[in-house]
Amino acid sequence: HLTIFRDDLLIFTYVGFFLTYLYTISGFLIGWAAGFGVTGGAHRLWTHRSYKAKLPLRIILIICYSMAGQNKLYEWVRDHRVHHKFSETDADPHNANRGFFFSHVGWLMMRKHPDVLRKGKQIDCTDLFDDPVVVFFERHFGPMKLFFAFIFPTLFPYYFWNETFYWSFMGSIARYVCSLNCTWLVNSAAHMFGNKPYDR
Numbered sequence: 083h084l085t086i087f088r089d090d091l092l093i094f095t096y097v098g099f100f101l102t103y104l105y106t107i108s109g110f111l112i113g114w115a116a117g118f119g120v121t122g123g124a125h126r127l128w129t130h131r132s133y134k135a136k137l138p139l140r141i142i143l144i145i146c147y148s149m150a151g152q153n154k155l156y157e158w159v160r161d162h163r164v165h166h167k168f169s170e171t172d173a174d175p176h177n178a179n180r181g182f183f184f185s186h187v188g189w190l191m192m193r194k195h196p197d198v199l200r201k202g203k204q205i206d207c208t209d210l211f212d213d214p215v216v217v218f219f220e221r222h223f224g225p226m227k228l229f230f231a232f233i234f235p236t237l238f239p240y241y242f243w244n245e246t247f248y249w250s251f252m253g254s255i256a257r258y259v260c261s262l263n264c265t266w267l268v269n270s271a272a273h274m275f276g277n278k279p280y281d282r
């Protein structure tokens with residue numbers, strides 16, 4: 083069945099609009115695409131299998147996901163499946179009970195709790211590799227991330243409306259920082275406030 087995840091809808095719509103998109107039009111476009119790749123691709127499609135997507139859409143989704151400049155997809159999906167299954171326990175990679183900072187970004191800066199590793203290994207993510215688009219992405223992760231998260235967003239305003247290279251680059255970094263924080267707010271703020279109708 084399909085569950086509406088209030089989380090990403092709220093955060094990406096309001097906060098995302100404000101922070102990222104105020105900056106430049108390219109920040110708007112690329113920030114929107116990255117958000118689409120994370121919520122529509124990594125989250126709904128590859129983690130939860132909420133819908134089926136044909137090849138062209140999966141290619142668009144993986145490119146958009148690359149623009150977000152996050153982890154390998156396998157890690158993203160495993161971390162998120164284990165997060166759903168063991169929300170707010172030690173096995174939750176970004177356990178919100180460990181505070182705002184930890185669930186926002188701290189969890190990415192330190193070693194994982196032993197329970198996360200143990201339970202994470204029990205989560206089956208082999209279905210990911212049935213998708214050739216995912217196999218391709220995982221194999222070329224480094225270059226894909228470098229190109230779609232940094233080089234392309236820098237060249238876009240530089241090429242299309244003659245922005246200076248310096249500001250194109252700075253804008254793309256600002257966009258990256260905002261995109262990451264919008265994603266992280268789902269794990270921190272969205273877990274801190276409001277009711278908790280989790281789907282396990």
Ligand SMILES: [Zn+2]
Pocket residue numbers: 087125129130162166
């Ligand atoms: Zn989810």
Ligand SMILES: [Zn+2]
Pocket residue numbers: 089165268269273
């Ligand atoms: Zn959550």
